[in-house]
Amino acid sequence: MSDESLVKQGVAAATSMVAAIVLLTIGILHVLSGVSALMKDDLVVAGPEYIYQFDTTAWGWIHLVLGVIVAAVGVMLFTGATWARVGAMVICALSLLANFLWLPHYPWWSVVMIVLDVFVIWAVATWKPGYEERL
Template sequence: MTRTAHGSTSVGRRHRTSGWLAFAGTLALVVGAFNVIDGLVGLFDDDYYLVGDNQILVFDYDTWGWIWLAVGIVQIVVGAGILAGQMWARVVGVVLAVAAAIGHLAFLQAFPMWSVLTIALCVLLIYALTAPPAGARGT
């Protein structure tokens, strides 16, 4: 929305704020931190998870560790971008939340409660990123 004062030639720019985007930015930071923790545990403590190596879909613990660490770091950066009002961060946030939810489905056997919690937070994050109008900012 633009606003022009009567009798003035300057044009100010106002942004609609959205509590959902502030929530989404914070939630992206939390989900990113959860994924970083998953990654570090996968890299440094193979005995922590509940199942054997052959029961996790596709990859071993070290590979999952690197995947979750990378996804988590990017999600933290995206969370900061969402809080800063960047549209690219909203788009990347949705893509990463979908990817993380699917990844945690594959990781369910290794750590069920953590994965279910993270999947639920990813679904909530997707909603929080897609519900506000296109021009809205979190702060």
């Protein structure tokens, strides 16, 4: 193995642990966003007509359920198991989609969440657990 490969995998492993923390954070933020939409409908900005319109309560439940699932997958990602990595990529893709559809309500919040989702997908996709142990 080249030194460059070792460095890349070391960075990928560290980045994946950070990705697990970020995924847990994304889940918590989804839950908070969902609770906010459920408790105070008037806190959610009603933007212009948009093709993907849901009631604020529906958005609240979507974010709440998605947040719980994202946080659970984030915790499981600490194990480094293949199923957890695949699950993290799938759930981040769903989170990315939900945040894209949430864009008209809170554009900056959605863009930040989309960037975090892309980071987690990249980090998890580039990590090969156990690579350092084969040396």
